[in-house]
Amino acid sequence: MWNTERLVDDGQICLQLRPLTYMRKLRELWVGLQTIEAKWMPYRKDIPADTYILGSVLPSPSLLNSLLQLPEETALYWNKQWIAYRAAAPSTNHTNIHYLQDQPAYIQYPEDLLAANHQALHADIEPNNVDPARYTAHGTTIIHPHNCYIDPSAQLNGTILDASHGPIHIGANVNLQIGTCIQGPAAILEGSVTNLGTKIRPLTTIGPGCKVGGEISASLFFPYSNKAHEGFIGNSIIGSFCNLGALTTCSNVRNDLKNVLIYDYHTNELRDTKSGSFGILMGDFVSTGIHTKFNTGTVVGNHCNISGSQFLPKFVPSLTWGEYPQVKPYRKDRAAENAAAWIRAKKQEIPENLPSIIEQIWKEEANARN
Structure with missing residues (x-):
């Protein structure tokens, strides 16, 4: 089973998100009602166990579909940024690269975090039939x-x-x-x-x-x-x-x-x-x-x-x-x-x-x- 500890940091993005990333990993950033790590928890049984995912990426149906189809020893990129890869161990040296067709939602800068939070509030909140x-x-x-x-x-x-x-x-x-x-x-x-x-x-x-x-x-x-x-x-x-x-x-x-x-x-x-x-x-x-x-x-x-x-x-x-x-x-x-x-x-x-x-x-x- 895939483990959310394979939501890993990217050195440059961590610097760009300082000072928030001094005390926490990318996956521990809060968006909407929960951390990024918590948002990935429901998909642990579906993602291949050897998959590493950028810690600031948010799950989406399009990205999940790409992850499920990703061959072994292959990386997913959006432009010049790696988004995920399958490998036996963490690596920054990717030779076999597939490029995503749809832009993934991921946090690069602090303003991205605010924008993602705005979207997540609409997506995360599930009303519970409140009796006024x-x-x-x-x-x-x-x-x-x-x-x-x-x-x-x-x-x-x-x-x-x-x-x-x-x-x-x-x-x-x-x-x-x-x-x-x-x-x-x-x-x-x-x-x-x-x-x-x-x-x-x-x-x-x-x-x-x-x-x-x-x-x-x-x-x-x-x-x-x-x-x-x-x-x-x-x-x-x-x-x-x-x-x-x-x-x-x-x-x-x-x-x-x-x-x-x-x-x-x-x-x-x-x-x-x-x-x-x-x-x-x-x-x-x-x-x-x-x-x-x-x-x-x-x-x-x-x-x-x-x-x-x-x-x-x-x-x-x-x-x-x-x-x-x-x-x-x-x-x-x-x-x-x-x-x-x-x-x-x-x-x-x-x-x-x-x-x-x-x-x-x-x-x-x-x-x-x-």
Whole structure:
């Protein structure tokens, strides 16, 4: 039987998706209601056991058909990018190549992740015949309940769900507090909490174990992060174990309406996203102070503790500490202590290799901090 551990990384794509890929493999990226790895799980019995697949590729009927017909010792490519291959061991040297006729869905850049999340919200959410009367007694209004999935364990008090323009998923043990408004397509995943008056706008996924408030639009929150207070986050990707202070806000559209440029870890230069909307790309274990302001297309690395009364720079290297412009390198031991504290607070298991990962990040971004 094929194993999802054969969803493997590609070095260049991992760099292009930094800082998200410091702490996780490509297959562990979240899209829609689950990780890429989870999306491949239903097909384990069908795919040949010796098949290696690019970890950022999403399954589709067309791609699955191509995988089932792929001969041994042969690779599938889309243009110059390998998508899958059959071999006895992992390899980057492919001599026998077949080219796909249909473009596969795969993540190369952060903006691809947002686009894929938008599509997945429509594809992943399966309504479960919600009875509105069950929630009316608690002051909740559901518009187009036939387009909603609400887990029986979820708590909805004085909330409004508007699924008239897209489906809404409310996961197990979610707590939507009074005044929460959600416009679909959107998903609030297991164990997450919304604060009073939270506004979740379309095309948003709030991952498991998050606590959110204020206004969030067209964004993807990885598990166990907090944005508990007022402030706007739009067209953004927020990593795990982040904590955004009150009134932390980002711009997601340029005043001149031109395409947004973001820092690319692969080229160490700004790259055109070909999109007019992009807010923040934030790694894991980032904390911001109150009133922190991010400009359009800001990239923040891992293990940062930052604030500023002015707009922060468009690129904040990993392990940065302090209030801009007076910042300094975050001590590695303090960064590890802070990360462990947030992991414990979210009742998760601290990775044994956490200090070594921080050491790796420290070395890789040493020049960027100078």
